[in-house]
Amino acid sequence: MNFELSDEQAMLREAAAGALSRIDTIAGARAALDGGELPSIWRTAGEAGWTGLLVPEEHGGAGLTVFDAMLVMEQCGRRLTGAGLLGHLGATFVLSRSELAGSLLPLLADGGRRAALVWADPADWTVEGTPSDERRAPLPELSDGRLSGSAGFQPDLAGADLLVVPYAGGGAALVEAASVSVEKVVRSDATRPLAHVRLEGAEASELGVDADVLAEAWHSGQALLAADALGVAEAVQEMATAYAKERHAFGRAIGSFQAVKHQIVEIMRHAGTARSLCYYAGLAAESRPDELALAANCARVAGEQAAAYGTRTCLAVHGGIGSTWEHDAPLYWRRAQLSRILLGGVAGAGEHVAEELIKQARQEVTTT
Amino acid sequence: MNFELSDEQAMLREAAAGALSRIDTIAGARAALDGGELPSIWRTAGEAGWTGLLVPEEHGGAGLTVFDAMLVMEQCGRRLTGAGLLGHLGATFVLSRSELAGSLLPLLADGGRRAALVWADPADWTVEGTPSDERRAPLPELSDGRLSGSAGFQPDLAGADLLVVPYAGGGAALVEAASVSVEKVVRSDATRPLAHVRLEGAEASELGVDADVLAEAWHSGQALLAADALGVAEAVQEMATAYAKERHAFGRAIGSFQAVKHQIVEIMRHAGTARSLCYYAGLAAESRPDELALAANCARVAGEQAAAYGTRTCLAVHGGIGSTWEHDAPLYWRRAQLSRILLGGVAGAGEHVAEELIKQARQEVTTT
């Protein structure tokens, strides 16, 4: 048994941390709230090979797994950055399994072009709706090689060159971003720009992937967001710990008070739960495909819980100073607030977890 | 504004505490777990006038309100007793509004005979099912003056002389307990005996009450259980506080540690929430009938939460000794465990709270 990162994976993680530390992503996150440009990591992502992580080697990528991508996402969460990556990883995941893999992937692997996936929930094959829809919208329709429909609040669509769009009936197609309307929206957390997309008969290339691939992509997306949230949780745990050692009240460091100490250890507990389940999701992505849905959605629930609890506890440990604009703690809090409702949110992930367990229990009944 | 007990109410409460302190209900609760007889409070209840609390004065009762009855229930919860009272109060509540009030109530007011209500949830007009049903069962059917049907896990049916039974279509009828099958069951908490009842064409007297009365009875039952749970919560708060002052570890009373102190204050907070909402339910019972459903169900949710949190925290504060058979803390814990699922449970009460709020919001829309 070896339930830890391989040496290569540990190196990938270190390298990601190092590369991101050279960009002032956190000051950039604050400035972006006031309308400043978000610092782009795309060049770094291309140079470091993150854009090609999920692209097979024969198409110019690294041919790695979703687990490896999770390690990069974790560092992005830690540093409040990563715009573009989630969508690109999702899109290349699908494209790698498509008929057009050979022609498209080499352009995407080095980051020269950016792709993004419109995320469709396999629970009911819907997408997040735009504000004019109710919460959920049906999948776009493909007819005569043209896609029509819409989706709302999708990460990373803005700025992408190519969009991978699931359509009703169980497949996905590729459209040029330039041929559709993409409206960028920011809600609370400027580090994760969203977009509404409207397709009105956009010319589309069928990708020849089935519903299973799209379901796997969705669950992989859950795992990627879980890792991102884990990064957030561990970052605020460290921030809160450092402050609790340094800040004094009543003649003692505040971290010596049980009430403060126990809350910080509780962040650690949540983060530990999330880390274990992220590893489980990684194991499933590497070698247990039947468990991917359960593992990835468990990881997502735990990750978002850790990030939500951690970020608000970090604010509280910092007292008044923690709720000022100039402090970093609120930036992490904003990220966690938005993150927990993206891609079906923590509630959607919980639904998948329950569904997988009920499936297991039903199978026991039929097999005995 | 005077949002406190009246002098009469304060006296009623004191008197109840005094009367119950003369019966060793707590040792009795423990012995009953080993099959001993539960100490009966029925004689005390009759002498103190609790059996006639909700019976109008012209029929030999005290003509008081559900709020007054809640004050007695609170003391019962505090002392782990009260078997018979909830059912009797529910039954006399309905009978007082029935055509047969004059002939029946004088016998019940002084406790000479005991009545019990089969509780029907107005959310969907079902009763708790017996184990052979699914969880919920339809109301019994009345046909040609005879009742047929069943109900499960009803408090206080065992030992009652008369049963008030709601039937399908919106009324209630009276049957002699001797004419039906009542099977006593005890689950986890011996202080609150339950029963399954089966009616197989039992002779029944129509009471001439409508669905509104039965709905009001249900919500009043929620308020009574809320008060009982409040008594449990405040009793364990005191028990935990006393122990935390007395028990020492690491050279200090354990109550001086923030982790212990804050948990006990949290019991107090929960109990305070429950007390305020019990008062609100009392206010509604006295003078704001339109708010009874909201108030009583809010009180129930808060009461059970306080009892559940309080009893398990009391166990924890006591450490190992708190989980021994000889200690009182587990007896309170058992009571809270069962209580939170009776009469639709805390989840059923939550449903009613939500329904009332949604109704309010809809009314706003239609009136504006």
Added chain:
Amino acid sequence: MDLKDTPDQAAYRAGVRAWLEEHRDESPPPASGLHADDIAPYRTWQARLAEAKLVGVTWPEEYGGAGLGPAEAMIVNSEIARAGCAGILDHIAIGELGPTIIAYGSEEQKSRYLAPMLSGDEGWCQLFSEPAAGSDLAGIQTRARRENGGWRLSGQKVWTTLGQFADFGLLLARTDPDVPKHKGLTMFVIPMDAPGVTVRPLRQISGEENFNEVFVDDVELDEEATVGPVDAGWAVAMTTLMFERMAVLSALDQFSFEPVRLVRPMLGLPALEESGTRQRLASVAVEWIALRYTAYRALTALERGQIPGPEAGLGKIGLVQGGREACELLADVLGPDALEGEFGGLASELESLRTAGGTNEILLNTIGERVLGLPPEPRFDKDKPFSEMRAEKAGV
């Protein structure tokens, strides 16, 4: 049990309502003056309310108040809200600072400060908290030294509401560092336009600027600037905080959270039919509705002459917890749009509220010790001269 007015109160309410009916058009929009760029209309409105004796309702008549009780104060607050008018601009001055001056101030201070405070002609702010002394208020470092028969003050204050509009501040400073920390404090009145006072707005999570930092650099004050005895400032500050609790209770109708607010944006959505949503809604409702009835209990005690204890603060915990659950529920049901606007703002305010006016942790300690009689934690700082507490001073 009765929430109705007594006949006297009902008559008082009718009078207040009639006055407001007549004058409501003079009120600026009821948005809090805090958020206004131009507070002049709010000052004017406060002056009108003061003329009608609707400001300082519980102040003694000799100091310009109405000499009435907390029930009447609550009646005024709720009638103002009902009429859709703006409330008192300088609510901290009226609720806390004025009563403190009435309790501890000299006759000269009372006659100089109270009237323009009531009318809003002069604004006030509370200068207690410091960057290194929030929860541990007695740990403040702002120093006041005797000099030339007067005082010279230096230090920094923070979390100052309305500081940018204030003419005077009630400031807590250390006058004797060689005694234990609770013992060497003194309360002062400081003119905010005195040379050496600088007010800087503090931007919060939400981007709004509701608080200020106040820098006090070598500010000279007269000997008469002290409020209450020299070195007895701790008791004065505790009195101010007690008045704060009373004021919050009387303003209940302006602060309360109605659970129906939470239902409105979800009406008609399928999620509102789901058991999960409904249970979460109920859980918020229970916390919020309880706040109101807990406040009625506390007000009844106040009416009976009891002083509100620290347990009144427990409401804040329920408010924050219920509010957080509410915001999460709406975000789950409505999506990212719910992170902005009314409930988005609430979410970040709640997280700030958790630490405002004393953290939850301090509150739980105080209640555990004072109300339940649980033993205090061992303290090292209580009897040691402040000047020997190096670790504390190193606190950032």
Added chain:
Amino acid sequence: MDLKDTPDQAAYRAGVRAWLEEHRDESPPPASGLHADDIAPYRTWQARLAEAKLVGVTWPEEYGGAGLGPAEAMIVNSEIARAGCAGILDHIAIGELGPTIIAYGSEEQKSRYLAPMLSGDEGWCQLFSEPAAGSDLAGIQTRARRENGGWRLSGQKVWTTLGQFADFGLLLARTDPDVPKHKGLTMFVIPMDAPGVTVRPLRQISGEENFNEVFVDDVELDEEATVGPVDAGWAVAMTTLMFERMAVLSALDQFSFEPVRLVRPMLGLPALEESGTRQRLASVAVEWIALRYTAYRALTALERGQIPGPEAGLGKIGLVQGGREACELLADVLGPDALEGEFGGLASELESLRTAGGTNEILLNTIGERVLGLPPEPRFDKDKPFSEMRAEKAGV
């Protein structure tokens, strides 16, 4: 990342499985021996397992163990569970007490005690906790006094698992009350049939009797009864507790909670279609599934030679919290019947577990201080001679 056996481990597992296949009929039913009236069959079965070197897998070969690692210990545990056989009866002896004797015992003690411990011929119990010293283990009051070249012991122990069946106990006593409390402790081996030892069963919430009180009244022991140096008992006890953590990890497959267990009784009920139920189910599942993968992480660290730190204890918090949510969910869905039987028993066990082996609060302190490096609370008891600590002794 790989949970598979190495080729060596796979071969070992195959051997274990084959042996169990052949001998499974000799095993008593796998119910814990704790609950059995007659433990003789469990002793016999342990002896059979010991002959096959399936007891004390991680013990050095020279002391009768298999000299293997934690992965092999886990393989044995999981194969025993898979075969539907009973586990080791005396798991505390094998997991904690034997390794402590190996680490600290004299050669005479090792040769006298270890072999019959492995075979189950002699049962053992741990005698550390006392009524007034649970969380604060160093506060024990059982006294051992030197007398006639030996020792005389008096005191009371509690929460003693298997005490009623034990032949020997590993007992922590105070040998020097005039030094700070961690310093004057010594570890002893005590024969449970020595005159003055009385074992009394302790009834728990559930009505079961899984623990005992042990009274030690003027029990005389030889000079050689000490384990490790005199007055160094605290380090010996800490070693025992470290071995306990390792043993719990290797027994993962026997302890683990499968969320599917929770679904089974609800299958087919309408409640299982409700969003509220499903979210609650997911919440439990996340806690329980995480336990397993956290244990794999810890085992990997163990395999790499790291000593398990206190953070391993955090799993207990998730277990208790998830379990409590599970029991409440089932009670809500299934009604009062769910308060008895499998999940009813679990509910009360969980509340006991919360304080067993160190309360959550102590655990959180330890982790905060040792793992995160947060400053400790000020302590008054650490450097003071035990005999001067009156307050502690007054503890009930």
